[in-house]
Amino acid sequence: MTDEANEGAGAEIPPFAERVLDLTERIPPGRVMTYGDVAEFLEHGGPRQVGRVMALYGGAVPWWRVVRADGALLPGHEQRALAHYREEGTPLRHSRGRGPARGSSAAEDLPRVDMARARWDGR
DNA sequence: CTCTTGACGGATT
DNA sequence: GAATCCGCCAAGA
Numbered sequence: 467m468t469d470e471a472n473e474g475a476g477a478e479i480p481p482f483a484e485r486v487l488d489l490t491e492r493i494p495p496g497r498v499m500t501y502g503d504v505a506e507f508l509e510h511g512g513p514r515q516v517g518r519v520m521a522l523y524g525g526a527v528p529w530w531r532v533v534r535a536d537g538a539l540l541p542g543h544e545q546r547a548l549a550h551y552r553e554e555g556t557p558l559r560h561s562r563g564r565g566p567a568r569g570s571s572a573a574e575d576l577p578r579v580d581m582a583r584a585r586w587d588g589r
Numbered sequence: 590c591t592c593t594t595g596a597c598g599g600a601t602t
Numbered sequence: 603g604a605a606t607c608c609g610c611c612a613a614g615a
């Protein structure tokens with residue numbers, strides 16, 4: 467088979483995306499990495515390129531182990547990721563230690579990942 | 590070819 | 603701690 471004439475069919479994943487997915491899969495439970503860290507680790511592009519790969523091919527990897535530098539969860543998938551964090555024992559942190567306040571406008575009651583303890587550098 | 594948007598990051602206010 | 607501005611790289615219209 468010709469190497470390049472066979473493309474068209476089958477999900478074709480660029481080498482960079484494959485790298486991101488591979489690294490994401492190798493992140494141990496209870497740990498997380500930021501998009502910027504992944505990009506730096508792979509020495510390729512920037513945080514936005516990593517995020518794009520996750521958005522397109524992240525459906526096949528534990529995308530919830532890759533979070534933003536702020537530790538904020540993915541918009542639209544917060545509950546989904548939070549369920550995994552709780553299950554794996556990922557250190558979480560809540561901004562308002564005291565009881566629930568009435569309808570906060572900016573942020574919801576959703577906690578964020580404690581980057582100080584959950585950040586993984588590839589070791 | 591140009592313009593806009595985006596699973597982002599960091600610094601500044 | 604939250605809100606705002608700018609920068610980076612790539613894909614889509």
